[in-house]
Amino acid sequence: MERSPITRRKFISLTGAAIATGMTPIIAIGQDRQPTAKQVEGPFFPKHQQIDKDADMTSVAGMSGKASGEALIVKGRVLDTNGDVVANALIDIWQADNNGRYLHEDAPETSPLDQSFQYWAKIKTAEDGSYRVKTIKPAKYAAEEDWQRPPHIHFRVAKRGMRELTTQMYFANEPLNEIDRLYLEAPAEQRPSITVDVVKGEATFDIVLAKV
Numbered sequence: 001m002e003r004s005p006i007t008r009r010k011f012i013s014l015t016g017a018a019i020a021t022g023m024t025p026i027i028a029i030g031q032d033r034q035p036t037a038k039q040v041e042g043p044f045f046p047k048h049q050q051i052d053k054d055a056d057m058t059s060v061a062g063m064s065g066k067a068s069g070e071a072l073i074v075k076g077r078v079l080d081t082n083g084d085v086v087a088n089a090l091i092d093i094w095q096a097d098n099n100g101r102y103l104h105e106d107a108p109e110t111s112p113l114d115q116s117f118q119y120w121a122k123i124k125t126a127e128d129g130s131y132r133v134k135t136i137k138p139a140k141y142a143a144e145e146d147w148q149r150p151p152h153i154h155f156r157v158a159k160r161g162m163r164e165l166t167t168q169m170y171f172a173n174e175p176l177n178e179i180d181r182l183y184l185e186a187p188a189e190q191r192p193s194i195t196v197d198v199v200k201g202e203a204t205f206d207i208v209l210a211k212v
């Protein structure tokens with residue numbers, strides 16, 4: 001389909017501005033995208049099967065009440081490096097609760113579990129590559145005595161024909177980001193791909209997978 005002259009002109013001017021400033025164009029219509037930065041899986045992927053792994057992590061089937069913490073919607077699309085959407089990608093999402101506690105025997109924080117928090121979601125992207133989960137913003141936690149991890153959410157994304165991606169999503173303007181050894185493992189230019197802003201309780205986290 002022919003693009004409208006306005007769209008094309010806008011694209012050219014944005015690309016030109018980016019080239020002039022020596023930056024990679026942010027809008028990359030029909031252009032290659034960098035895969036989202038990888039991060040280690042970490043030791044707290046849930047070990048035990050659970051019945052409720054749906055897209056609402058703020059409640060647990062069979063339990064009354066809502067998870068404690070600051071409500072957060074995380075949404076976005078899974079794309080390939082050409083910018084094409086990836087439908088039916090399987091996404092595992094796991095995170096600490098409002099006290100920094102994971103649902104795991106080796107969890108460093110030992111506060112009581114939040115019985116109304118789901119801790120783990122397993123969802124699929126829709127036909128348009130989109131996904132959406134309702135959760136809470138996780139608290140920081142002490143990974144080691146001298147290492148406070150900033151709030152983050154773990155993601156593992158799998159789709160046949162694509163390279164499986166394990167990563168962690170961080171929140172902008174968290175002072176602990178700047179001294180977190182895992183966040184800093186990502187090269188500086190790749191950190192924006194794993195850092196989100198929260199606007200009115202919503203964060204957009206697009207995930208780019210490399211092809212096999």
Ligand SMILES: [Fe+2]
Nearest residue numbers: 042044152154
């Ligand atoms: Fe973690």
